[in-house]
Amino acid sequence: MSRLDENLxxxxxxxxxxxxxxxxxxxxxxxxAGQGILERGTLLALKDDGTMETIGTETTGKANAVLTDPVDTGDAAEGEAVPGIAYRTGHFNTNRLIVAEGYTITAADREALRVAGILTSEAVEI
Known part of the structure; x- marks a missing residue:
């Protein structure tokens, strides 16, 4: 039995x-597969083969989901797709979304997200 004054x-x-x-x-x-560890908040786009990857890599699709929890997709590009859970709708802080290194979220990305049901806003850092 746990104590009432204990932080669990x-x-x-x-x-x-x-x-x-x-x-x-x-x-x-x-x-x-082969993207390494994807963190919570990774902005995802659909590829031609039906899998999703971080926006700004080799993605040909438009951004349309945000990863809910970290997932290890492995280091090798070969292999089966890895299951994950993503947000299909919601309102997110743009500066917390994770994209590929060197990539910047564009106005076209924001519009594609809006059409998919995902809104973005700039958050003030405290």
Whole structure:
């Protein structure tokens, strides 16, 4: 039996979600193998083969999902897709979204996200 004055755990605040509207809805995704560890907040785009990868890499599709939890996709490009969970809708802080190194979220990316049901806002760092 635990004590009432004992801290059993906590939830960290990462400032990824900006607002409760539209509600954050999740769905199952297949992540392309060989991307290494993808962190929570990674902006994903659909590839031609039906898997998703970090926007700004070899992606040919438009950004349309945000990863909910870290996933290790492995280091080798060969292999089967790795399952993950992503937000299909929600309102997110742009400066907390993770993209490929050297890539910047464009106006076209923001529009594609908006059409998919994902809103983005700039958050003030405190």
């Amino acid at each position: 755990g906590g939830v960290g605040f990462d400032n990824l979600i900006a607002d409760s509207y539209p509600p954050a809805d999740v769905f199952s995704v297949q992540l392309a």
